[in-house]
Amino acid sequence: MLTLYHAPVSPNSRRVWVTLLEKGLEFELVEVKLSGEQFKPDFLAINPFHHIPVLVDDGFNVVESLAILDYLEAKYPTPTMLPKEVKDLAIVRMVQMVSVNEFLPAINPLVPRILDLPGEDPEKVEKAQQKISTVLKFFENLLEDRPYFGSDNITLADIVSGTIIPIFLRGGISIAEYPKISAWYERLMARPAWQASEATEATFAEFRSNMLARMQQQ
Numbered sequence: 001m002l003t004l005y006h007a008p009v010s011p012n013s014r015r016v017w018v019t020l021l022e023k024g025l026e027f028e029l030v031e032v033k034l035s036g037e038q039f040k041p042d043f044l045a046i047n048p049f050h051h052i053p054v055l056v057d058d059g060f061n062v063v064e065s066l067a068i069l070d071y072l073e074a075k076y077p078t079p080t081m082l083p084k085e086v087k088d089l090a091i092v093r094m095v096q097m098v099s100v101n102e103f104l105p106a107i108n109p110l111v112p113r114i115l116d117l118p119g120e121d122p123e124k125v126e127k128a129q130q131k132i133s134t135v136l137k138f139f140e141n142l143l144e145d146r147p148y149f150g151s152d153n154i155t156l157a158d159i160v161s162g163t164i165i166p167i168f169l170r171g172g173i174s175i176a177e178y179p180k181i182s183a184w185y186e187r188l189m190a191r192p193a194w195q196a197s198e199a200t201e202a203t204f205a206e207f208r209s210n211m212l213a214r215m216q217q218q
């Protein structure tokens, strides 16, 4: 039995959730409230780094979302989400790594506007916006004329990068000037796995009040 420990607003855990759904696997979903449940001994026993996501497969704990995706691909190779051709595989890996190392970290200065919280730093926002534009241009080129990154079918690259976009859209970032990215994103949003895992307004409101509480404690 597969169990995914997750939080609904987290792109790190949504990428695993979407992969489980896209692969048509049966799994149990356990929400970890990031207001403190991640520090409880039971959870620390499965991830000493107190992060979601964690995938537990019959007592085997897998932490780190990209490691979890590789585990799922190796154990459940159908439908495959990694291309075989060398350059296509390189495209997928590049998109995954640029997503986690460049794209997602650019979110931090945008958190105040995403959640309507005080404390925005205009200089940092400007730098983040520039970084996001660089990534989007890079992705636009890598899509070439294919429906998905490095493939005619959905790949792990689409899942890792595509689950970051909705958070940026909430932060006022537009993808309209990137026609291939815009069409690709619409393609992803039309898929049942993406619709089923979309964060609700209620989960964003809860996340906002947690962040506010944390800011007031500091």
Ligand SMILES: N[C@@H](CCC(=O)N[C@@H](CS)C(=O)NCC(=O)O)C(=O)O
Residues within 6 Å of the ligand: 010, 011, 012, 013, 034, 038, 049, 050, 051, 052, 053, 063, 064, 065, 066
């Ligand atoms: N590199 C990790 C990052 C996971 C991560 O940062 N998770 C955040 C939520 S987005 C978390 O659990 N934060 C709670 C905490 O660190 O206490 C992965 O890809 O799985």
